Amino acid sequence: MSTTISVLSAALAAAGNSEVIWHPADYWDLSIPVYLFLAVVAGGAYLTGASACLIRSLRGKGACCLETEIARWGFLVAIAAAAGAGLAVLSHLAVIYRAILFPIYLTNFDSWITIGTWILVLLSLFAVVCLLLQLFGEHAASDEGASLFPRTIVAWVSPVLLETIDGLVDRVRPPMSVFAGLHLLGSLFALGTIYTGFELAIVDTVPLWNDPVIIPALFLTSGVAAGIGATLALTMLFEREIGPVFAGYALTVSLLSAVSLALLYYGWILLAASDAPAAAASYATLTDGWYYVGAWLVVLGFVAPMIIGLVIGLATFADRLSPTLERVGGPALIGSFGLLLVGGLLFRILLLLAAAQNPLVVIG
Amino acid sequence: MSADDDHWMFYFDPNRCIGCHACSVSCKQRHNRDADADDWRTVSHVSSGEYPDFREVPISMSCMHCHDAPCEQVCPPDAIIKREEDGIVTVDRDRCIGCHYCAWACPFGAPTYDEEGLMSKCNLCLGEGPGGGHGQPERQTPEEGGAVPACVDDCVGGAIKAGPKSEIMQEVSEEAAERFEQGAYEGRVIVEPLKEDGEMADSIRNGDELNIVDMAR
Ligand code: SF4
Ligand code: SF4
Numbered sequence: 001m002s003t004t005i006s007v008l009s010a011a012l013a014a015a016g017n018s019e020v021i022w023h024p025a026d027y028w029d030l031s032i033p034v035y036l037f038l039a040v041v042a043g044g045a046y047l048t049g050a051s052a053c054l055i056r057s058l059r060g061k062g063a064c065c066l067e068t069e070i071a072r073w074g075f076l077v078a079i080a081a082a083a084g085a086g087l088a089v090l091s092h093l094a095v096i097y098r099a100i101l102f103p104i105y106l107t108n109f110d111s112w113i114t115i116g117t118w119i120l121v122l123l124s125l126f127a128v129v130c131l132l133l134q135l136f137g138e139h140a141a142s143d144e145g146a147s148l149f150p151r152t153i154v155a156w157v158s159p160v161l162l163e164t165i166d167g168l169v170d171r172v173r174p175p176m177s178v179f180a181g182l183h184l185l186g187s188l189f190a191l192g193t194i195y196t197g198f199e200l201a202i203v204d205t206v207p208l209w210n211d212p213v214i215i216p217a218l219f220l221t222s223g224v225a226a227g228i229g230a231t232l233a234l235t236m237l238f239e240r241e242i243g244p245v246f247a248g249y250a251l252t253v254s255l256l257s258a259v260s261l262a263l264l265y266y267g268w269i270l271l272a273a274s275d276a277p278a279a280a281a282s283y284a285t286l287t288d289g290w291y292y293v294g295a296w297l298v299v300l301g302f303v304a305p306m307i308i309g310l311v312i313g314l315a316t317f318a319d320r321l322s323p324t325l326e327r328v329g330g331p332a333l334i335g336s337f338g339l340l341l342v343g344g345l346l347f348r349i350l351l352l353l354a355a356a357q358n359p360l361v362v363i364g
Numbered sequence: 365m366s367a368d369d370d371h372w373m374f375y376f377d378p379n380r381c382i383g384c385h386a387c388s389v390s391c392k393q394r395h396n397r398d399a400d401a402d403d404w405r406t407v408s409h410v411s412s413g414e415y416p417d418f419r420e421v422p423i424s425m426s427c428m429h430c431h432d433a434p435c436e437q438v439c440p441p442d443a444i445i446k447r448e449e450d451g452i453v454t455v456d457r458d459r460c461i462g463c464h465y466c467a468w469a470c471p472f473g474a475p476t477y478d479e480e481g482l483m484s485k486c487n488l489c490l491g492e493g494p495g496g497g498h499g500q501p502e503r504q505t506p507e508e509g510g511a512v513p514a515c516v517d518d519c520v521g522g523a524i525k526a527g528p529k530s531e532i533m534q535e536v537s538e539e540a541a542e543r544f545e546q547g548a549y550e551g552r553v554i555v556e557p558l559k560e561d562g563e564m565a566d567s568i569r570n571g572d573e574l575n576i577v578d579m580a581r
Contacts (some may be wrong), residue, residue: 027467042558093461095462097482098460098461105459107441108439111439113440113465203468203469359473
């Protein structure tokens with residue numbers, strides 16, 4: 001990150017300030033923004049899976065339907081993203097086994113890293129249980145769909161094993177009320193991934209991060225939108241027809257993207273108006289060269305799903321989905337969700353790279 | 365918002381610092397650290413203006429053993445401990461996971477990380493070497509038989525002092541004491557006002573028109 005510092009110095013010099021050499025704020029590498037992003041993506045994907053189950057029971061549908069397919073992809077993405085987040089953060093640590101033994105070692109519950117570790121681990125457990133219940137058992141055995149690929153893998157390993165798991169899952173399958181409770185609790189942990197924002201927001205020394213509302217809210221809305229988007233994109237790759245369920249999720253992503261954009265704009269205004277030297281340094285970095293291009297990519301990542309989701313969502317509900325729109329709608333939505341994922345990750349990377357700590361001076 | 369009377373603190377007088385780096389060198393020697401290891405005590409040279417109005421002030425900094433220890437608050441495995449008995453902030457390297465969160469939280473850039481990736485920093489010469497302060501008995505003053513911190517001992521100009529707050533407060537100027545009581549530096553360190561160049565001090569406080577060099581370790 002020494003490049004960051006020199007870019008920053010140059011940017012400040014260009015802005016008419018004298019050259020300032022900052023204490024290098026290079027304590028974290030790029031694995032941390034990946035971790036911060038994937039943790040909330042896991043939360044968003046879990047929420048998609050849980051809500052799909054809820055919609056299915058509200059609509060009185062059987063087990064074999066689009067909602068089940070969305071639910072399975074949601075829990076699958078949640079598990080993959082949580083695993084990715086865990087691996088990313090572990091790769092950055094010096095003593096990995098102490099982090100793996102977190103119930104013994106992470107004892108400071110005032111630290112957002114401790115709180116976050118518990119949230120991420122519990123969310124993963126809930127996602128695994130929910131996925132197993134959707135993936136195995138009598139209903140799943142008679143269902144079809146791309147999201148059932150883990151069954152194929154298990155069957156390939158051993159057909160007897162698949163039969164055993166199916167039987168086991170049917171035996172322990174909880175009643176609807178327990179199911180609802182499971183999803184509710186899991187959803188609380190999914191929303192709890194907002195902790196990733198608090199991990200940065202409490203750092204007093206970095207004005208770019210130090211906002212207890214905007215940063216956590218932005219982390220949540222952008223990450224959850226990306227989690228829903230990733231789940232929908234995977235589902236749509238195999239189920240092309242755009243119906244009211246897809247449209248509802250697309251509208252939700254559109255709304256979350258719009259809120260993210262508004263928060264981003266508000267945060268940007270605050271940063272520009274701040275007279276703290278480190279805030280000015282971060283602002284100078286973000287308006288310079290590739291950082292500036294990156295910042296616009298983040299904006300694009302929110303604008304695209306906001307507009308495309310709104311158009312397709314409203315057209316579907318108003319029953320005005322023309323054949324052309326129907327044909328291009330799916331790929332357009334998938335593309336916009338891809339941009340959302342890129343933008344959400346880039347947003348966190350830029351936050352890290354443009355971070356400047358208050359200059360350290362102890363003098364009269 | 366200040367340390368307890370019997371908690372140890374640092375005092376720094378920029379008017380007496382000549383920027384010779386004796387403090388950071390002696391710190392390394394006392395703690396038997398490699399010459400190329402990151403400094404627990406850094407000396408930075410802060411300058412403003414251009415010749416002939418060029419001014420430069422050296423500043424010596426380390427962990428200030430903050431009364432509120434922001435590093436301790438964020439440390440997930442409770443590896444950082446603000447000790448009740450003497451206020452010294454120590455590190456238990458047998459618990460540290462090397463997450464670097466403390467570095468972000470610290471307002472003075474004090475935490476350093478060695479090749480093992482574990483945190484180490486000044487322990488006010490309570491013990492020797494990285495993590496040497498952890499689990500040591502209560503800090504004794506030199507009068508009680510305790511060691512004088514290396515940086516204090518070897519400071520050529522007598523610019524650094526360390527000791528229990530009640531003792532340090534008796535040795536500082538009225539102006540420094542008053543500013544400290546008013547919350548300067550959030551009560552984490554006592555600093556003598558810069559006398560020769562009030563204008564520069566102002567610009568430093570505002571964070572503008574200055575060059576800070578040698579900040580990087
Ligand atoms: S100076 Fe930094 S490392 Fe030392 S106690 Fe304060 S916050 Fe912790
Ligand atoms: S690097 Fe070590 S001492 Fe610092 S916060 Fe992490 S665990 Fe605590």
